[in-house]
Amino acid sequence: MQIRFLGAAGEVTGSQHLCEGTVAGEARRFLVDCGLFQGGRDAREKNERPFTFDPASLDFVVLTHAHLDHSGLLPRLCAAGFSGPIYTTPATRELLKILLPDSAHLQQADRERAERRQAKGRWRGELPEVLYGQEEVQACLAQVRTFDYGLTFQPVPGILMRFHDAGHILGSAIAAIDVAVDQVSPPKTRRLVFSGDLGHAGCPLTPPPELVASADVLVIESTYGDRLHKTMDQTRDELVEVVGHTLRHGGNIVIPAFAVGRTQEVLLLLAQLVREKRLPHLNVFIDSPMATAVTQLTAHFRDALEEDAQEMLAWHEAHPEALRLKLVSDVEESKALNQIRGGAIIVSASGMCEGGRVLHHLVNNLPYRQNAVIITGFQAHGTTGRMLVEKARTVRLFGQEVPVNASVHTLGGLSAHADQGGLLAWLKGFAAAPGQVFVVHGEPEASARLAEVMHERLGWKHVALPERGVAYPC
Numbered sequence: 001m002q003i004r005f006l007g008a009a010g011e012v013t014g015s016q017h018l019c020e021g022t023v024a025g026e027a028r029r030f031l032v033d034c035g036l037f038q039g040g041r042d043a044r045e046k047n048e049r050p051f052t053f054d055p056a057s058l059d060f061v062v063l064t065h066a067h068l069d070h071s072g073l074l075p076r077l078c079a080a081g082f083s084g085p086i087y088t089t090p091a092t093r094e095l096l097k098i099l100l101p102d103s104a105h106l107q108q109a110d111r112e113r114a115e116r117r118q119a120k121g122r123w124r125g126e127l128p129e130v131l132y133g134q135e136e137v138q139a140c141l142a143q144v145r146t147f148d149y150g151l152t153f154q155p156v157p158g159i160l161m162r163f164h165d166a167g168h169i170l171g172s173a174i175a176a177i178d179v180a181v182d183q184v185s186p187p188k189t190r191r192l193v194f195s196g197d198l199g200h201a202g203c204p205l206t207p208p209p210e211l212v213a214s215a216d217v218l219v220i221e222s223t224y225g226d227r228l229h230k231t232m233d234q235t236r237d238e239l240v241e242v243v244g245h246t247l248r249h250g251g252n253i254v255i256p257a258f259a260v261g262r263t264q265e266v267l268l269l270l271a272q273l274v275r276e277k278r279l280p281h282l283n284v285f286i287d288s289p290m291a292t293a294v295t296q297l298t299a300h301f302r303d304a305l306e307e308d309a310q311e312m313l314a315w316h317e318a319h320p321e322a323l324r325l326k327l328v329s330d331v332e333e334s335k336a337l338n339q340i341r342g343g344a345i346i347v348s349a350s351g352m353c354e355g356g357r358v359l360h361h362l363v364n365n366l367p368y369r370q371n372a373v374i375i376t377g378f379q380a381h382g383t384t385g386r387m388l389v390e391k392a393r394t395v396r397l398f399g400q401e402v403p404v405n406a407s408v409h410t411l412g413g414l415s416a417h418a419d420q421g422g423l424l425a426w427l428k429g430f431a432a433a434p435g436q437v438f439v440v441h442g443e444p445e446a447s448a449r450l451a452e453v454m455h456e457r458l459g460w461k462h463v464a465l466p467e468r469g470v471a472y473p474c
């Protein structure tokens, strides 16, 4: 077998791992994840590049979870000739039905915006390509096949696989793939384990990532391989401080949040703090159609949540007045929020402030000192969110420089990703060192640091930082 990392190698987005080899006498080829590159100018160029392999030659695709940096190029893969099954979990399929149509819609909107600017002579260079439309999305969704956690299934003869709960977002999975390799005699099974994105054990919404006891080859994410999150208690204290202070001074609070996971986590924390009487009754607006849909879906899959989260949901249903939740659907309602001068908590996407309705809320709220922005997630290089975190004095939104006078706070404890301690705790679940470890899905410093600590603390010797496009025997 060999594996080529075609994305998320030396960077955080664009997960795409190609595995190839002879299995049970047949040449086999499968892909694990097929995600969009996100953030920065070269992301667009990478997304628009043709696949470096023939999509029609894939036997199947494995999808670890629904986030677009893992799933967002799937419709393009199918349109380019891949007609086989896409294996994932049932909750992931439901999330894909929300995320992929939205992704197609955003691409179309970006294109149209660029065309309008080009017509006014205000666009230089190539127009952004629409990678796929709604038809391609529907065709792709029809190829999805689902299996619950813990079930073993056989995608092709000689390969058995199973999903474990990764605790990252609803439906997120670690994929354990047992491959009967032919080249050795007698044929031997090699277990490839792809961590996908691993959840944060302190996350109030999802359970901690399930441990896996053995792997011959391990591919592990390293988003936060070089740091430790603040504790959940610190995070709660900070939230009380910022929300309490801002509301007392008549300001609004804008919380850019990923529609999937983070929005629901923020809601859960706020409701908890109101229940504990650490915050007054709140007016919360969820201004993102996608976040609204996912919030409803999360309630539907509530059995998959942490027990405390299930209990909080029941409490909120009994006490809706404690946290008056307004799910904003149409654009007019969204615009009406611009008139609110204080007292509102607006949770909106996109989480990295790279598009979506949150941009309007930033334009309206950033210039005023009494307001606050709470950053709740990872912000990739080159994104507006990252600039806010790095205390930019102005940010460019809709072609204008917007002064940043509102206070900007970063809540470190709310990550959907395990930190270095969490990654190590998960790695300790292996009974023995995997024969080969590949560290992916991190900025170079984060991946390198995780590789170092695996060496220092676990004594694991075969840890590599793969380069994009290079074939590694495994």
Ligand SMILES: [Zn+2]
Residues within 6 Å of the ligand: 065, 067, 168, 197
């Ligand atoms: Zn993810």
